[in-house]
Amino acid sequence: MLLTGAEILIKSLVDEGVDTIFGYPGGAVLNIYDELYKYKNEIHHILTCHEQAAAHAADGYARATGKVGVCLSTSGPGATNLVTGIATAYMDSIPMVAITGNVPKSLLGKDSFQEVDIAGITMPITKHNYIVKNVDDLQNIIREAFFIAQEGRQGPVLIDIPKDITANKAVYTKLIPKELKKNSTSFKEDILSELIQYINESERPFIYAGGGINSSESTQELVNFAEKINAPVSTSLMCTSAFPFDHPLYTGMIGMHGTKASNIAATKCDLLITLGARFSDRVISNQNHIKNAKIIHIDIDPAEINKNVKVNSYIIGDLKIILNKLIPLVKEKENKEWIETVDSLKEIKSVEINSDDDELTPEFLFDKLNKLNDGSFIITTEVGQHQMWSAQYFNFKDRRSFISSGGLGTMGYGLGAAIGAQIGKPNKQVFNIAGDGSFGMNCNELATVVKNKLPLIVIIMNNNALGMVRQWQTIFYDGRYSETTLDRSTDFVKLAEAFGAKGFRLNKRSQVEDVLKEAIASKEPVLIDYVIHCDKKVFPMVAPGAPINQIISEEDINNN
Structure with missing residues (x-):
């Protein structure tokens, strides 16, 4: 069967079991998107607001499902916008295939409009990458890319496809995916x-x-x-x-x-x-x-x-x-x-429920979430204090229910990852736990959440600061808070409503349980502005470079 490169690509993705792609169109991938239009009943395309979110969504989808996540972008800035997401997946060994378009082969290396050497750029942060220079090789490259992404230590693979390759024709024959054989290579x-x-x-x-x-x-x-x-x-x-x-x-x-x-x-x-x-x-x-x-x-x-x-x-x-x-x-x-x-x-986790102090704390939030969790909750996070609180205080009841950027520590990761996780696991309730600093990096993806009617719940631990950096400045820099107090006037509730989501602001404990229940029951996109004090810290803590048994507690800080 003689098909264009774009047709071969989409058919090969279907052959690999791909049902979802996260991406953003552009001139270099128009042929691919034209084929996606024809295959929209077989492959669900999610249009994100930014290519970085497409990469994070593919990553979150992979972590939640165990399958290979797929993202797609055009050439030049579209491709470079994927880089942070690819690096995030690489550091955490997440199987992902990133597909980028590029200028026609005859224009490669000539500083053409929207041309970058994305294969060269991503070489250190992929398991392998390809520049497809002959349409006859395309099908085998796709098949091999999915195998490499999953084989051994998993990770991202990039396929860069010049535009003329997507228009040229070659013979396509349906192939089954390459067999993954688990082994123990040094087993003696x-x-x-x-x-x-x-x-x-x-x-x-x-x-x-x-x-x-x-x-x-x-x-x-x-x-x-x-x-x-x-x-x-x-x-x-x-x-x-x-x-x-x-x-x-x-x-x-x-x-x-x-x-x-x-x-x-x-x-x-x-x-x-x-x-x-x-x-x-x-x-x-x-x-x-x-x-x-x-x-x-x-x-x-x-x-x-x-x-x-x-x-x-x-x-x-x-x-x-x-x-x-x-x-x-x-x-x-x-x-x-x-x-x-x-x-x-072992220290017993305790939350003072009946305290006269009505101040909101991370412990109080997670105590309420734990009591509401029927085993269906997936937690994604951005990076910072809220990430550590999530890992410390939430009682995870199912594997693959914690999704967070570990090795790279990518602020702006969580909402994109939550989109991927929610689409990959539609019967689960996904929460993205964010800091107000991290949320500022990806809040535009609320538009993606609303457009796709995803019942995501975003909880912003709003302390008006870059909390983890501020914590380090408190402990190691004598309280010199250089550029970590945000002093922004953003009204997160109005922002949520502007995007078409529900918004709630929480200032006291008596509000928390009812709002969480309403958010879960609504099955709609919800943002909760959870206001906490700027000096709330993550403990225990070990100083960088110190042995892990030299533990710093809140009492240690209070006693200098």
Whole structure:
């Protein structure tokens, strides 16, 4: 069958199971959009207000569903607007295919109108990228791109298509997607025996689980493994929601804003079992207090082994396969004294409901959300204090229900990601928890939410400040608040109404529950302006470069 490049592209996307694309049209992709018009019953296109939001939406869709997210933009500024979203997906190992148009081949490299070398620009932030120079190669490139995005350590792939390629014709034959084979490339029996020996001999094992648990769909295997060896489990930000929040072995998030139990247990254990995590500097930036423990690392990416922390033993491969091999071979353990020690470090989350103080706090908001959560809530966040509060205080009941930019820390990520998550999971209730600073970077996407009638609820933790930066200025810069007090006159309620959404402003506790219930019941786009004090801080906290057991508390700050 002889088809144009644009037809081959769209048919190939359908062959790969793509049902949704997030994008923005332009001259270089007009042929593609003409074909999308013809295939609108098979592929749902979401027009965002900005290409960056298209990339974030594709990312959020992928995180919520486990499928490959797809975004599409025109050449030049349209392509460069995708870059931050591509980098966000790359840092967090999210499967995504970004498709960009470009000027015709004959104009490449001539500083043509709306021409950039997007393949060169994105080379460091993609698993692979392509410039399609022959229409005969297009179908195989698309098929290979989807395979690469999902194979091994997942990540984004970019396909740059000159406009004449979308007009030229080639033979199309329907092909099934390339088969993904999960494997353990470095799996050797002697290494497995070594790991088993470390585990069986340990008296104080501790598990540090990362985003690889989500990528490999290994939540149940993690639970089974932890229960068999009776090891406490901490999670990175990217693993939040992948381990049951109410499991007795769960110690919470680890790292700069991790729990006391997780951070201290990591320094007191005799065996640190690291699963699908990369020893980020926000988790363990100073190794001195974990050097007495043996360290096991299981990860799919060989580049992560011994990169940040030197380990005693490792296996490279798919977590699900490896855990399923390990579980029947390790001894069942009690570790009674160790469990009691870790349990004594756990701090009970409490919210003073009946306090005479009517001031709104993050803890109060999440207490109300937790009580309303029937298991259907997905939380997306921007980046900052509200992001940490979400991870600390919300009780996630389902995996893939926390969606946040971890590695890159992208302000402006959350609303685009919420759009993707809501479209990918239409039966879930998506909340985007935002700061007023982050929300200012992407508030135009409310138009996308309203146009598509998405029942998203945006909650702005409005402290009139760039809260996390202000917190650092308070603690480390003697309160010199350089450019972190926003002093903006934006009325978020009126802004929401201008876009066609419902708006609410909350100033006291007695309003919160009724407004949340009304917002959820409305099944409409809602924005809630949740007003908090500018000096509300995220605790616990570890200073940059300090060992994770040197925990700063609110009491420490109050006592200087």
